[in-house]
Structures are given as C-alpha cells and as structure tokens.
Amino acid sequence: MNESKIAVRYAKALFQASLESNEAERLMRDLLYIRQAFGISDFREMLVSPVVKTSGKTRVFNDLFAKEVSPLCMSFLHLILENKREMHIEAMIRYFSRLYKEHKGVLAAELIIAKPLAGAEREKIHRLLEKLWKAKIEIEEKIRPELIGGFILKVEDEQYDASVSTALARIQKTLLKQTTDK
16 A cells, blocks of 8 residues: 555654664554554544644543553654644554564465355465465455455465456456457
8 A cells, every 4th residue: 555655754753763662562552552443433533623623632642542552652643643644643553564564574465255264274374375475474354255255365466366256257258259259
C-alpha cells in the first residue's frame, strides 16, 4: 500500500525512537491496541472532525490510552495531535508495523480462501510457507466465498492464484476464443 509521505516520516521517526529506547516490541503492541479504537465509528468521526478542537482530542486520547500505552507512545500521539496529523494515524500504524516486521525478519503473507481453514490445515500451510521462503511468515487470512475453492496467496511482491474461480475464468476464455476462431 502506498502510504502518504507524512505517515511514512512519522512512522520512521517513531520506529527509530523505539529502537533507540529499546521499546520497539512494546510500541508495536501499543499501536495495535490503539488501532482497535479505529473500529469505533464515533472515534473515527471525532478524530477527523474540524469541530472538535485539539484540546478535546487530546483529552479523549488521554482518557482512552494513557493508562494502557507507554509514555513514548503517548508523547507520539500528543505530537500528532499538536501538528494536526491525526487523520494519518492509521497509515502511520500500518507503516510502523511494516518496519517492525522487516526489522524482525518477518514476511507478511495474505491467504485468500473461500472458507475458513481448520487449525491443522492452517498450521500445515504456515510451516510450508516458512520452509519455502526460509523466513518467519505472518499469515493474514481473508475469506472470499466467490473464489469457490482453492486459494490466492500473496507473499511480499509475489502472488499465486490457485482459485477455482480463476481456473473457470481461464477455461471460459479458452472456450470463447476457440468458438470465435472457427
């Protein structure tokens, strides 16, 4: 995902600060905790509202997060609010997460499937991917029933489409081509 320059700069600065203070792991947990608030529509609306002043947003952030996250994280949130960059927080969290995973040597994989996997299947796929890429893999599953069956796997910049819907589309295209060529 192409993040804004603002989000990238802030995330890089925060990541560097987290490394210098040896708090990268804690900060990653803090940011994942904060990201949960973005699932609440009232929180999102308050954040982007021009009617709510910075002091009001700061109070909300303090009430929601001050007891749960590190002082470094709270300082970062205050800096974002002071500079009126709150609409970029989600992108900052995504980019920080990417930097953190790179630092830890973790590759992100996206597994798109028609129906949820059983625990044993999930573990087998996980082990296979780690063996193939010779790296620690973090898999995000997405359910898309329209695939009918099979899967689409995305790891880094590579994609492998073994879905039934894609196979059917290829067959249809081939059949159409054969009928128009006659």
